[in-house]
Amino acid sequence: MDRPSDPPESCPTCGVAYDSVSVHDAGLAVNLLDNERYRRVCFEPVAGDGGEALVEFYHHTHEQVDAGEG
Numbered sequence: 001m002d003r004p005s006d007p008p009e010s011c012p013t014c015g016v017a018y019d020s021v022s023v024h025d026a027g028l029a030v031n032l033l034d035n036e037r038y039r040r041v042c043f044e045p046v047a048g049d050g051g052e053a054l055v056e057f058y059h060h061t062h063e064q065v066d067a068g069e070g
């Protein structure tokens with residue numbers, strides 16, 4: 001798990017504010033069912049410094065999703 005060098009202010013996938021972002025180069029499972037802190041995780045495919053395929057995970061809290069979608 002890593003972090004982007006220049007993280008955006010809002011999620012590039014849905015445009016809503018996010019709580020944290022991480023970068024992954026391998027598969028993993030995400031289960032948000034009944035998660036107390038996070039409502040949603042968005043997946044944004046990006047290219048790493050060497051052109052490798054990575055995925056950025058944007059974690060949204062319940063409050064952020066409620067505020068972002070009214």
Ligand SMILES: [Zn+2]
Pocket residue numbers: 011012013014015016041042058060
């Ligand atoms: Zn998002």
